[in-house]
Amino acid sequence: MELGAGGMRRSASHTSLSESDDFDLSRLLNKPRINVERQRSFDDRSLSDVSYSGGHARGGGGFDGMYSPGGGLRSLVGTPASSALHSFEPHPIVGDAWEALRRSLVFFRGQPLGTIAAYDHASEEVLNYDQVFVRDFVPSAMAFLMNGEPEIVKNFLLKTVLLQGWEKKVDRFKLGEGAMPASFKVLHDDKKGTDTLHADFGESAIGRVAPVDSGFWWIILLRAYTKSTGDLTLAEKPECQKAMRLILSLCLSEGFDTFPTLLCADGCCMIDRRMGVYGYPIEIQSLFFMALRCALLMLKHDAEGKDFVERIATRLHALSYHMRSYFWLDFQQLNDIYRYKTEEYSHTAVNKFNVIPDSIPDWLFDFMPCQGGFFVGNVSPARMDFRWFALGNMIAIVSSLATPEQSMAIMDLIEERWEELIGEMPLKICYPAIENHEWRIVTGCDPKNTRWSYHNGGSWPVLLWLLTAASIKTGRPQIARRAIDLAERRLLKDGWPEYYDGKLGKYVGKQARKFQTWSIAGYLVAKMLLEDPSHLGMIALEEDKAMKPVLRRSASWTN
Numbered sequence: 360m361e362l363g364a365g366g367m368r369r370s371a372s373h374t375s376l377s378e379s380d381d382f383d384l385s386r387l388l389n390k391p392r393i394n395v396e397r398q399r400s401f402d403d404r405s406l407s408d409v410s411y412s413g414g415h416a417r418g419g420g421g422f423d424g425m426y427s428p429g430g431g432l433r434s435l436v437g438t439p440a441s442s443a444l445h446s447f448e449p450h451p452i453v454g455d456a457w458e459a460l461r462r463s464l465v466f467f468r469g470q471p472l473g474t475i476a477a478y479d480h481a482s483e484e485v486l487n488y489d490q491v492f493v494r495d496f497v498p499s500a501m502a503f504l505m506n507g508e509p510e511i512v513k514n515f516l517l518k519t520v521l522l523q524g525w526e527k528k529v530d531r532f533k534l535g536e537g538a539m540p541a542s543f544k545v546l547h548d549d550k551k552g553t554d555t556l557h558a559d560f561g562e563s564a565i566g567r568v569a570p571v572d573s574g575f576w577w578i579i580l581l582r583a584y585t586k587s588t589g590d591l592t593l594a595e596k597p598e599c600q601k602a603m604r605l606i607l608s609l610c611l612s613e614g615f616d617t618f619p620t621l622l623c624a625d626g627c628c629m630i631d632r633r634m635g636v637y638g639y640p641i642e643i644q645s646l647f648f649m650a651l652r653c654a655l656l657m658l659k660h661d662a663e664g665k666d667f668v669e670r671i672a673t674r675l676h677a678l679s680y681h682m683r684s685y686f687w688l689d690f691q692q693l694n695d696i697y698r699y700k701t702e703e704y705s706h707t708a709v710n711k712f713n714v715i716p717d718s719i720p721d722w723l724f725d726f727m728p729c730q731g732g733f734f735v736g737n738v739s740p741a742r743m744d745f746r747w748f749a750l751g752n753m754i755a756i757v758s759s760l761a762t763p764e765q766s767m768a769i770m771d772l773i774e775e776r777w778e779e780l781i782g783e784m785p786l787k788i789c790y791p792a793i794e795n796h797e798w799r800i801v802t803g804c805d806p807k808n809t810r811w812s813y814h815n816g817g818s819w820p821v822l823l824w825l826l827t828a829a830s831i832k833t834g835r836p837q838i839a840r841r842a843i844d845l846a847e848r849r850l851l852k853d854g855w856p857e858y859y860d861g862k863l864g865k866y867v868g869k870q871a872r873k874f875q876t877w878s879i880a881g882y883l884v885a886k887m888l889l890e891d892p893s894h895l896g897m898i899a900l901e902e903d904k905a906m907k908p909v910l911r912r913s914a915s916w917t918n
């Protein structure tokens with residue numbers, strides 16, 4: 360067993376993970392510093408935050424030092440290793456956050472296995488907030504990994520594989536083998552002294568939607584674990600290889616699609632209720648792209664894996680082209696759409712999806728800055744959902760689905776539209792809210808998703824970790840710093856709410872849970888990322904030079 364440049368053990372079947380991935384990421388580490396010098400708006404404080412690496416146990420802050428056995432730091436109680444390792448004083452709420460995060464731990468047969476969604480005893484109805492949600496656990500897992508506590512993440516990854524193996528049925532209909540649960544629960548029987556698991560694949564969920572994002576998050580987390588610990592043996596296990604293949608079979612299967620994007624039902628991701636996010640929602644497309652790239656780094660090129668490796672490469676190529684060309688919107692593109700002709704037939708059509716210019720909402724003309732842009736919410740025949748969705752855009756940056764120019768433009772947009780997208784609490788899940796008649800039609804009169812509340816334009820602190828990762832990746836950590844400062848003023852005082860309401864995100868959400876775990880973990884991850892940007896390596900993927908560079912949009916629309 361030989362240790363690779365990034366602390367990864369090399370193995371013949373994993374050349375991609377141990378070599379090219381490390382290579383990419385070692386370059387990534389230098390990126391913020393290089394960019395830091397270019398940034399005009401950089402203040403001294405954020406500069407020292409970004410380049411800080413002294414006195415850290417990981418050694419020099421380089422990727423070479425990423426593999427840290429942790430030793431005594433792995434305990435699940437006590438001081439967070441991350442702040443103990445730094446010479447500067449952590450913000451006073453960091454300690455409270457760690458305490459609250461540890462309180463949300465769920466144990467299975469004595470082993471920590473995950474974190475419950477919310478530890479809110481004051482709330483009258485628990486619903487399913489006492490469960491471990493796969494997507495909610497991701498920021499918790501990142502926090503534990505960054506703190507040198509990978510065991511819980513490993514347990515989680517292995518147990519969810521077992522759950523995936525269950526037969527899943529909604530009424531009499533059997534779900535695909537690869538489906539991963541939205542959430543699960545540990546049932547303790549005190550009398551018998553036994554622990555059993557109960558998982559929900561959508562058959563109990565409100566709306567009965569299977570979570571398409573769970574499998575993607577699982578793959579992304581497996582790669583984060585591998586990257587952070589240097590332990591390749593987990594990803595190499597036959598059960599993990601099989602789990603990846605099963606997830607991929609579900610989304611790479613051939614059908615009637617004319618687009619490389621993934622078709623799905625409303626509410627199959629973080630926005631898990633009807634919100635007009637059916638079809639080809641950006642959140643799923645970005646996660647799909649990222650999971651494909653992570654899987655490509657971890658899949659063995661053996662008899663069973665080889666075929667998938669080829670299919671992934673082909674899909675990634677088509678998917679990045681499609682997303683970068685057709686989902687991208689900036690001032691120029693908006694102006695082009697505004698002047699579109701419609702009803703064009705044949706492959707020479709410029710307006711390929713027959714978007715009717717009248718369908719461009721009024722708010723967008725004012726919202727779109729001269730500098731900046733974003734991936735729109737959805738693109739399908741005659742339907743462009745022009746709303747901004749935070750998660751999809753942030754994942755597009757960290758996964759390098761967005762080109763470097765597009766990533767910069769997204770961050771420009773956030774700065775230009777700070778009041779709308781960040782306001783008083785980071786970060787709007789989507790913008791703008793839908794109201795009145797449109798709200799009735801799109802949400803089915805959902806009383807939880809009223810305008811500027813919850814999924815309909817609410818502000819979700821959990822998104823802070825992704826904003827921070829994207830800010831660091833684009834060399835603009837001052838954006839994260841500003842957002843974290845805002846969050847720190849309120850989060851602890853308000854009891855770590857799930858979301859905030861209102862145009863500016865000023866009010867604690869109407870039905871927001873308190874002590875929402877991913878609000879807590881998201882904050883901690885954001886803090887640790889800023890303190891030590893080398894952590895970005897476990898989250899972000901550097902641009903894949905092999906992926907064909909995007910054609911200029913104008914060219915792609917005319918050929």
Ligand code: GLC
Binds near residue numbers: 488
């Ligand atoms: C809400 C969110 C969903 C989250 C769940 C548990 O349903 O929409 O994304 O996973 O709560 O926190």
